[in-house]
Amino acid sequence: MSHPATKWRWRGATRASVLGVAAIAALALFAPTCLGATPSGVAALQVALKNRGLYAGAIDGVIGPHTIAAVRVFQRRHRLTVDGIPGPITCAALGRYSRYRLGTRIVSLGDSGWDVAETQFLLRTHGYSPGPLDASYGARSAGAVRRFQRQSDLDVDGVVGPATLASLDGERSKGPGGLSTSEANQARSARRLVIIRRDAHRLYFYRGTRPLRVFTVATGGTWTPTPLGRFRIVNKYRRPWWYPPDSNWASHLHPIPPGPDNPLGTRWMGLSVSGVGIHGTPNPASVGYSISHGCIRMKKRDAEALFRLVRVGTRVWII
DSSP: OOOHHHHHHHHHHHHHHHHHHHHHHHHHHTOOOTTTTOHHHHHHHHHHHHHTTOOOSOOOSOOOHHHHHHHHHHHHHTTOOOSSOOOHHHHHHTGGGGOSOTTSSOBOTTOBSHHHHHHHHHHHHTTOOOSSOSSBOOHHHHHHHHHHHHHTTOOOOSOBOHHHHHHHSSSOOSSGGGOOHHHHHHHHHHSEEEEEETTTTEEEEEETTEEEEEEEOBEEOSSSOOOOEEEEEEEEEESOOBOOOSSGGGTTOOOBOSSTTOTTTTEEEEESSTTOEEEOOSOGGGTTSEEESSSEEOOHHHHHHHHHHOOTTOEEEEO
């Protein structure tokens, strides 16, 4: 006969396991999170939880039951909704460990934050040891970046700017700007190129083969994903009107003139795919998440900066 305490512990463990699986399913299907859909984002979350003494597992970039359980404990302690989903409110509560999305600043010696944790994980993924994954950019992390830069034919300065990040991002660490030989040849002929890494929520602006700027963006949600492919910018508008698309979710809405409540912000750059464009937003908190109806959202100043850089005809690759 089972002891009552053992039975209750078993039930509690079973319930926690079921809740963990449910949270993982929700992350996959519905919830906008601070992770993007990248292992490096999950690793940064694990580092933040570990630094708070809530996660003792490996920093592996896998959103498994142990990571979800740690998120739930953190939410309970901070009186947040306990759902195991690291959404915007939960991530903001992580404090200094959640500051600075990767690509929003140049990472240099002495920096700390979410972007440093992602950088360290990406370095380790490419085979360069940055020392402990602790979200602090010290001498060992800077040394790993220099080794990476040297092997990738980049300027060896030990800081993580657009060119270094573009090479770290994704699988191609070698080659100009993280591009393959054929992509580099196309980039040279195009002169201006925009590459959007959909799952990482990052937009790169290239001049030839050199990434000059990197921006954090929002992309499409689960049911309205941003399309993958190679497109061009076909139109540009300052202070655009917003017109409801021919979709069920917008059937009851009306056109919105330029102004603070316009969903497109102050700039629109339409792509050669129906109904999709790059634009600003009056809701900067949504940037960095998979939450749009298919368009690429940017913060107001970022959209205005990109607007000045691109031209009608500029190539846009969404990968």
